[in-house]
Amino acid sequence: MTDQAVDTDGVRLADEPGGESWFLGRNRELKDLRADIERAGLDTLSGRKAPRARVLLIAGRPGSGRTALAEELAAQVADAYPDGVLRARLSEPDGTRVPPDRLARDLLTELDVSAPPGAGADDLGVILRDALADRRVLLLLDDAADAEQVDALLPDTPDCLAVAVAEGPLTGIADVRPCTLGGLDTKSGVELVSRYTGSVRVTVDPRAAEHLVEVCQAQPAALRLAGGWLAARPKAAVADLAKHLNAESDEGTALSRVFRLVYASLPSPAARMLRLLSLAPAGLVDPHTASALAGCSVAGARATLDDFTRLGLLRAAGTAPPQYEVPGCLHPLLKALADSNDRAGELQLARARMLERTVRLLQSCRAVTETDSAQARERLLTMPREQRFASPRAAADWLRARRPALLASARLAVADGDLDTLARRLMSQLVRAMVAHVGTQAAAPDLYGIHRLVLDVAVRRELPREQAAALLNLADLDARTGRTAEALVRYRAALDAGRAADDPYATARAMESVGGAHLELGDYDRAADWYGRALAHRLARGERVDAARLHGRLATAHTYAGRYGEAQRGWRAAVAGYRKAGDVPAHARALSELARVQEYAGRPGESLRTCEEAVELARRAEDDRLRAALHLRLADTLERLGDPAAARLHRETGSRLLGEGGGNACEIRSTSGED
CATH class of the missing domain: 3.40.50.300 (P-loop containing nucleotide triphosphate hydrolases)
Incomplete structure (x- = not known):
């Protein structure tokens, strides 16, 4: 277990040299x-x-x-x-x-x-x-x-x-x-104060220290603020602080009275930064967030945040790179100050600056991974030095540490409703950064939530193209996790949005995905119908490679439905399309699937010839895994045709290819990597 470094709600601290933790009372x-x-x-x-x-x-x-x-x-x-x-x-x-x-x-x-x-x-x-x-x-x-x-x-x-x-x-x-819980016992309260002030000021006037504990109602958070205030003023007496707090009106809690005193003692720029920290997503602040909110330099923000930590106004989150947390007990006080001291337009501008800074950091976080891209290197050089990451590892550490705040930023930006343009940019860059550093599969749970937020904004702003994109992304994630029925509903909605946006890519993609969902659900007739619609759309636009892929998908639906004649016609059309496109690996795979259907249809001789042609193409494509699968299939076919010697040769060749290339030979139903 790892102890909290600093906790302004309690009496666990790590202010001693070397970060030693201790607990009072x-x-x-x-x-x-x-x-x-x-x-x-x-x-x-x-x-x-x-x-x-x-x-x-x-x-x-x-x-x-x-x-x-x-x-x-x-x-x-x-x-x-x-x-x-x-x-x-x-x-x-x-x-x-x-x-x-x-x-x-x-x-x-x-x-x-x-x-x-x-x-x-x-x-x-x-x-x-x-x-x-x-x-x-x-x-x-x-x-x-x-x-x-x-x-x-x-x-x-x-x-x-x-x-x-x-x-x-x-x-x-x-x-x-x-x-x-009530307050601390008096002895522990006095010791808490002395941890900040040193023992001398408490020893020379122990009654004043006890009175200070009483005035603060022995509440740890209030005593910490009082101790921080005294620590920043070595010449101030404990009795002076107790008298000052005693003179305060009885309005509010002991914590709010001490907080008002500490806040009033801050320089104007620091006071402004402190109250703007109430806007920090998830209550997590780093120097960039504070810099953007207050409109100051990153170095200046870091120094001020460290001062706030020493005063007990923040606590160090114990992460690298450095991060701070706004204590929950102070958040309402900071928000009240921001609402009363800053105009709504100023607060909105501070939010916009914070989101813009976050977008730029995410751009830098992603760009640093593109080590082979000259354009990415140029883009990095145009950014301010403090917004660049020294290495992909440093960027990944930042992304991991800031993940809760980044996700909270997206949620708050969407909930705000007045910063939708920035919110869309933020979510776009967040998705790209997560994919670059974490990978699509590992980041899928977070990506799902982000795509839902994108959909909310797109619906609110009546942006059908973005609605279609978000619905497709969500449906893909649903489909990958077995929620095919839910995916089908979203694919249909994406199709409607794509048509409304007159977006041919989204329309074709949605039609194809609707067919895939029906295929997964075992409704082969509807799957063939939707693949046929998507095929017609691709052919009308002259997209021959995509059309070849859809011929294969349509043939797959016919195969599952037992319509082997139509399936063979579909695979032959796919073979012709890939041949014209010069896509040798896809051509070989399509021939492999055609050979399978021919075998299902009771034509082993044709299957044998097609398989041999596919083997040659797989050799040209240097696809040893496909070659191995084809040799093993040839072996099975030859055994059924009564030629065990030839079957044994093909089986040995397939096994040798598997041994050289590793892995297992498996049947490949797709006609391309996209499929």
């Missing part, structure tokens, strides 16, 4: 929580085995140290859970509930368990529970909004433990006794 609460783990539950007392994981609840207001206590408990009992600690934050910084499907998918990602892109919350919940069934993990669920959120993630095994952090009780989950 809460000894009674920790003792009670550990005892609660060992306590016999209601099921055990009644003689039944507990059906699900035990749930511990730490309840308290933001800033009370609830998350830090949960982390400390997890650190103390981690050895009892050898499969690790899984963390999930159940609410956004602004209090919005995180959708259950995203929560389950993030936990599956931590477990390194793949899940189908686009799967619903129920399916993901089942996959998550199955993945946890034979594991012993501790699940730390932070900032839960209600019992329903927690219940959806609970493992169906008593060997796991869930520690939930919430503001109030989780009514609806059985056998949960909340550990409700």
Whole structure:
């Protein structure tokens, strides 16, 4: 388990040289929580085995140290859970509930368990529970909004433990006794302040330090801000700060009063940057984000963010490259300041600058992988130095660290509705960067969500061409994960959008995909009909290579339907098309499929001659895998024709080719790599 580096909601810190972590107070609460783990539950007392994981609840207001206590408990009992600690934050910084499907998918990602892109919350919940069934993990669920959120993630095994952090009780989950947090004990509160100020100022006036703890209501977040304020002013006395806070009006909480003092002490540019950090997606900030929001240099933003961290206004996220997190307890205060001090147009401009900077970083992130492209190198050189990545590895590290913020940026930009042009550019570059660094298959779950956002914008802005593209992308992902019926619905919608946009590519692609979906569903007549429509469309546009591929697909549908005569005509048309195009590998594959259909049709002699022609073409194409498959097929055909000696020679040749080229010979139904 890795401890949080800095937590302004609690008393876990790493401010000492070398990053040493330490925890103050809460000894009674920790003792009670550990005892609660060992306590016999209601099921055990009644003689039944507990059906699900035990749930511990730490309840308290933001800033009370609830998350830090949960982390400390997890650190103390981690050895009892050898499969690790899984963390999930159940609410956004602004209090919005995180959708259950995203929560389950993030936990599956931590477990390194793949899940189908686009799967619903129920399916993901089942996959998550199955993945946890034979594991012993501790699940730390932070900032839960209600019992329903927690219940959806609970493992169906008593060997796991869930520690939930919430503001109030989780009514609806059985056998949960909340550990409700108040303030720290006075001794721990004083020690917390002294960690920032040094021991001298506390030792010379211990009563003032105790009074400061009382004024801050012993709330860890408030004490941290007070300690940070004093640390920045070595000559200020603890008593002066306590008097100043005492003189404040009683309006608001202790945290809000200390925060107002700290905020008022900031220079104007720093104060402006601080309140604009409320716009940071997912509450995650890096120097580029802060630079774009405030309109300052990246180096200046980095220095200011470090100052904020020392003051307790931010916490270091512990990632490389450096990243900071806006504490949840301060987010509402920052947002209120931004709304009251900055005009709506200024806030929108800051959002636009942030999105534009993100787009440029994503462009750089992708371009650095194109090492063989002179155009990409030129494009990189035109970018400011601080927006370039030193290597593809550095770009990949940045993309991985910023992934939650990048996905949140896309969601927020689409939800905003007034920055759709930037949102579309952002999502386009995000898709390209993820494909370049992660690969289409590995990034598929994230890509599915992005394509859905693209579709939302396209529908809102009435952009049928983009609707068609998004629907095709979503349908492809549905089809790859076995949701063929859902894919078919989207392919039909993409066809309508493509026609509305007068987009010949989207129209042809959608018709072909509709045929493929019907083929997968076993409706061979409809598949042949749609392949025929797509073929007519390609022929009308003179797209001969695509037409050859569709002749092959149409022939495949006829083959599955048992119409071997029509299938042979289709494959012969495909063979002629590839011959004219000079595509030798595709020509060989088409002949291979024609030979198969001829054999199905009871014409082994014709199949033998076609197969021999295909072998020669495969040799010219240097496709040893296809040659091996063809030699093995020839062997089978010759055995049926009563020539075992020739069959043995072909089988030996096929085996030798497999040994040289590796892999297995397999039947190839497609007529090209695209198919």
